[in-house]
Amino acid sequence: MEINVNVSLMITYEDESVDVRYSNGAQLQLSPCGSEFMLVKPRDPSRHPLQPPERVRGRTRFTISDYKELLLAALTFRNTYASRPYLPEELVPPEHRQPFFSVDSAVRWPERSSCVAEPGARGAIIVKSEEGRAVLILSPSGKEFSVQFTCNLSQNKNQLCSSESSPGREAGDLIHLSSNDETKDVDHSRGSRRDEPIRSRSLSPGTTSTAQSKPEEMFQSTTVIQHHSTSEPDPVWFYPLSLARLSTPGEDGADGERGSNLLQKSDASNIQRSSQLPQALPLTCSAPHWHRWKIKDPLAGKDHLDQDLPTELVKVMWCQGVTYRILSGAVSVVEVSPGDGSVMCSNGVLSSYFTHHKPDPQSGQVKEITYHLDNLPPDAPGQLYSVRSVVSRASRSVTTSSGSI
Structure with a gap:
C-alpha cells in the first residue's frame, strides 16, 4: 500500500x-480507545470486482x-479532539518524548488579580500555568481555543495502579516494563505474575532497585x-x-461577561x-469485544465526498483543509474553522443562517458577517476557500436532529 497517499x-x-x-x-479506522485499528486497503485491479478488498x-x-x-x-x-489521548511509546517519536519525574497531573493557574496574559500571534491571548506544564491560547476570533500540556505516555493498567496508589514510594520501587516485555500479552487465565520475573531480569545480582532505576x-x-x-x-x-476572556479587549462587553460566567462556574478560590490535566488512556483496552467498525460498503460506488458522508453522530470532521465541529444539544450547532483564524457558526434554531467571525489583526476587533443559505457570496479568484461550498456542507449537519454531517 502506498504510504504517501x-x-x-x-x-x-x-x-x-x-x-x-x-x-x-x-480507509482506516481507530477504535474509541485508540488501541486497535482496522485498515481497508485500496482495491486491487487484479482481483475480481465482486471480491471485497483486503482488510487488516x-x-x-x-x-x-x-x-x-x-x-x-x-x-x-484523534488526540487533538478526544477527552483523553492515547499515547503509546512505540508511536511517539523519540524527539517528542522527555523524562518526567511524577505522575501527578495537577496544575495551578495564576490568580485573577495577578494574571498577566501574553499576546499571541494575530491577537491571540496566552495564559500559562504557574509551573509551565500547561498553556491555553484563546484564538483571535474568541470562538475557539487550543491547549498544550505535558502528559505521561500510556501505560499498562498495573503500572497505573501501582504509581497512583503509592505516590510517595521511592523511585526505584516502581519498575516499569521494558519495551520488549510490554509486547507480550498478559495471560490472566494461567495466573501468571509478570512483575516478579520482570523485576528479576531488570536487576543484576547483588543490586537494589533504588540503585538501578531512575x-x-x-x-x-x-x-x-x-x-x-x-x-x-x-x-x-x-x-x-x-482568565483569557477577561484579558481580551472586550472585557466590558460580551467576552468579559463570558469570562465572569466561567469564573462563577470554576470558582476563583485557591483550590479551584x-x-x-487529561491523562493518557491505558495501553490496552479492557473491552475490545465492544469495538465496532464503520466500514463503508465497498460495492456502493460512491466516491464523491458529498455522497459518502457518515450518518453516525459526528464530533469533528476535517475535509479539504476545513474543520467542522458539531456541538450537540437540544439544537445542534456546527462551528467551521476554515484555517485562516476565522470561525463560521450556525445560528441554532435559525439553521439557515451562519455568522462568520473574522478577526482584524490591525484593529484587534472581530467583524461579523451573516450568511443565508439562499444568498451565499459567489466564489472569487484567489480566495483561500469557497464560502459557498463550506457553508453548504456545514448546513447539512443542522438539518437533522442527529447532528451528523
Whole structure:
C-alpha cells in the first residue's frame, strides 16, 4: 500500500472512534480507545470486482512500518479532539518524548488579580500555568481555543495502579516494563505474575532497585495539543479560559461577561485554581469485544465526498483543509474553522443562517458577517476557500436532529 497517499476525509465520532479515508480508496479506522485499528486497503485491479478488498486488523502500538505513518496521523487527529489521548511509546517519536519525574497531573493557574496574559500571534491571548506544564491560547476570533500540556505516555493498567496508589514510594520501587516485555500479552487465565520475573531480569545480582532505576526511565511524557470550542469547553479549562476572556479587549462587553460566567462556574478560590490535566488512556483496552467498525460498503460506488458522508453522530470532521465541529444539544450547532483564524457558526434554531467571525489583526476587533443559505457570496479568484461550498456542507449537519454531517 502506498504510504504517501492524500487524506480526503477525517472524522472523529461522538464515541471518539476515528475514520480516515484516502484518495486511493483506502480507509482506516481507530477504535474509541485508540488501541486497535482496522485498515481497508485500496482495491486491487487484479482481483475480481465482486471480491471485497483486503482488510487488516491489529493493535495500534504494534503496527508494522508500512502502516505506521498512517496511524500516526490518525492518532494525532484523534488526540487533538478526544477527552483523553492515547499515547503509546512505540508511536511517539523519540524527539517528542522527555523524562518526567511524577505522575501527578495537577496544575495551578495564576490568580485573577495577578494574571498577566501574553499576546499571541494575530491577537491571540496566552495564559500559562504557574509551573509551565500547561498553556491555553484563546484564538483571535474568541470562538475557539487550543491547549498544550505535558502528559505521561500510556501505560499498562498495573503500572497505573501501582504509581497512583503509592505516590510517595521511592523511585526505584516502581519498575516499569521494558519495551520488549510490554509486547507480550498478559495471560490472566494461567495466573501468571509478570512483575516478579520482570523485576528479576531488570536487576543484576547483588543490586537494589533504588540503585538501578531512575525516574526518567520510569516516566516518559510528551506534549499534547488539543483544540476546543469556547461554546463547549471541558470543565478542566473553565478557569484559565476565563482568565483569557477577561484579558481580551472586550472585557466590558460580551467576552468579559463570558469570562465572569466561567469564573462563577470554576470558582476563583485557591483550590479551584488547581485542576487535573487529561491523562493518557491505558495501553490496552479492557473491552475490545465492544469495538465496532464503520466500514463503508465497498460495492456502493460512491466516491464523491458529498455522497459518502457518515450518518453516525459526528464530533469533528476535517475535509479539504476545513474543520467542522458539531456541538450537540437540544439544537445542534456546527462551528467551521476554515484555517485562516476565522470561525463560521450556525445560528441554532435559525439553521439557515451562519455568522462568520473574522478577526482584524490591525484593529484587534472581530467583524461579523451573516450568511443565508439562499444568498451565499459567489466564489472569487484567489480566495483561500469557497464560502459557498463550506457553508453548504456545514448546513447539512443542522438539518437533522442527529447532528451528523
